[in-house]
Amino acid sequence: MNVQTIMVIGAGQMGSGIAQVCAMANFKVYLHDLKEEYVQKGVASIAAQLSRQVNKGRMTPEDRDGVLDRLLPSTSIQNAAEADLIIEAVVENMDVKTQVFKMLDEMAPEHAILASNTSSLPITEIAAVTKRPEKVIGMHFMNPVPVMKLVEIIRGLQTSDEVYETIESITKKIGKVPVEVQDFPGFISNRILMPMINEAIFALYEGVAEPEAIDEIMKLGMNHPMGPLTLADFIGLDTCLYIMETLHEGFGDDKYRPCPLLRKYVKAGWLGKKTGKGFYTYN
Ligand code: NAI
Secondary structure (H helix, E strand, O other): OOOOEEEOOOOOHHHHHHHHHHHHHHOEEEOOOOHHHHHHHHHHHHHHHHHHHHOOOOOOOOHHHHHHHOOEEEOHHHHHHHEEEEEEEOOOOOOHHHHHHHHHHHHHOOOOOEOOOOOOOHHHHHOOOOOHHHHEEEEEEEOOOOOOEEEEEEEEEOOOOOHHHHHHHHHOOOOOOEEEEEOOOOOOHHHHHHHHHHHHHHHOOOOOOOOHHHEEEEHHHHHOOOHHHHHHHHHOOOHHHHHHHHHHHHHOOOOHHHHHHHHHHHHHHOEHHHHHHHOEEEO
């Protein structure tokens, strides 16, 4: 399948990173969000990231300008009509995602592949709201996208081999390493990562140790590059809560029950780095 134009839906921290790596691999990329200001914020963060690369001598100013030229801001979903591949990166909420997929299914050309960057939601269920379930697939990038090598590729129950192979080859083309998994809650990455983060939050909630101590123990003791509470702030506490809820609902096991402290922080609007406050405070 020949993919030339990619559309990324959602210009937040993940969507903008995905748009960046796709434009760097010479694809024409629409970066789409609900409002112009959200798209511009995404484009500005990409421009800043690329300029840092130029300053470090890792990229020429001409290459940076080329990447930015291939990046087309969008607030009209009609642009989906031009896309061969659409990668959805809106909030981790099933209702919002199914609404977006229904709309994309109407707008996108018949041959277009619809991928979701969901961290945990069932691809099979997202695919079922479209008339092309064989062309729906999970493309789970890691944060920060320009740095992290892995893309977890999730096969929905009905995803075709041809679509899987196309996505595998595009993943390699954008300099990433695809790893195939089947469609079960949390896939592999978050099924293993999130219960660990949730347990760290429980330890804090129970007063076992301060956030700095919990993170220091996991960094120095387990050789993790980042402590679990710092990582949770970085991912976004709302996203962490959605993922824990998906695991809890999907497996029905108490070991996946979200920590009440996580719920409380999300209710307070303490979503981590993106809002300036989570387990730590950010400027
Ligand atoms: P974010 O909150 O930074 O960005 C979400 C963006 O989607 C916002 O700009 C919002 O305006 C936009 N949006 C919401 N509804 C929309 C709609 N109907 N149409 C178009 N745009 C819409 O969230 P983030 O962190 O970028 O997460 C996005 C997705 O990526 C989620 O599914 C999340 O689970 C997944 N993900 C997140 C990771 C992380 O570390 N934050 C890692 C891997 C996947």
